[in-house]
Amino acid sequence: MxxxxxxxxxxxxxxxxxxxxxxxxxxxxxxxxxxxxxxxxxxxxxxxxxxxxxxxxxxxxxxxxxxxxxxxxxxxxxxxxxxxxxxxxxxxxxxxxxxxxxxxxxxxxxxxxxxxxxxxxxxxxxxxxxxVETIADIVKSLNLGRTGYGFLVSRTGNFLYHPNEGYVKSKANIFDLVYDRNESQVRPLVDLVARALRGEPVEADLSDDITGQNSWVFLRQVNQNG
Incomplete structure (x- = not known):
């Protein structure tokens, strides 16, 4: 606006x-x-x-x-x-x-x-x-363990919060990341985000082919009532 x-x-x-x-x-x-x-x-x-x-x-x-x-x-x-x-x-x-x-x-x-x-x-x-700093403070307050982190995107995939502040300041979109990185690494997460934005609760176990590390991903749609 x-x-x-x-x-x-x-x-x-x-x-x-x-x-x-x-x-x-x-x-x-x-x-x-x-x-x-x-x-x-x-x-x-x-x-x-x-x-x-x-x-x-x-x-x-x-x-x-x-x-x-x-x-x-x-x-x-x-x-x-x-x-x-x-x-x-x-x-x-x-x-x-x-x-x-x-x-x-x-x-x-x-x-x-x-x-x-x-x-x-x-x-x-x-x-x-x-x-957006207010939203960032809420996400930062989540207890996600030593290596876990949270992020928040809009309905169209624009970053509202991410530990990498450059994503927010540059108005980055999570769906565009597939073009900037190894597609095989990012595509599974992008697909999960798309499901979450449609209202599906998402829980998944992802594996990094390069490091061999596993990660848990939990995605939920924010309540539209504010």
Missing amino acids: GMKALRSKAFSFNWLRKYHSKYRRAEKKPQLLDVGVAYEPFAYDPNVRLYAPYYARLKNELQSLEVTYNYTRPKYAWYRNTLSKGAHWGEPYFWQDSTLFSQPAVGYFTPFYSQGDRKQRPRGIVYADYS
Whole structure:
């Protein structure tokens, strides 16, 4: 989604604060980059076509701002995809203004609805963008033994975390590794990842033909509810 156009306005952000009940706690967490809501046309107010307030972390403080472009256009996938596909994690990206934040980020998006709406028509979406460093800390905390390690990829195979930080910084994709390394060594793991991304729990015993060492691989899909 990248860094949104910024425009401070005298709108009330009470609804957003109420919706994001952990706002005060989140304000102290530097891994939260922004959190906001984007309404469908005229859903916020019959006299207001678009309304999308959000809090963004600028200079280590969450500041209230507003999206100023037409986010309902098809090219803004962060909004359109959420309405059509429902809650999901986005692909990792870098903020356009690297002076504000230089590390990769990842967003979580979900539609919201009016209470009592039997047709379940979305009124808009709620989203939050996090530093990938947060995800890295969670994966690092896993106790995988002396030689084990964890990694995390997006739905399309882009690395969100790997002990080799270069994979994340270069936006490497696990499926592309087969072209950069010995195919016979990487292909089994790539096939297992593809199965895991389809929702299959994966457990496998892999053998390295060069070193003769065996390794256990456990792969699970992350809960899409965030």
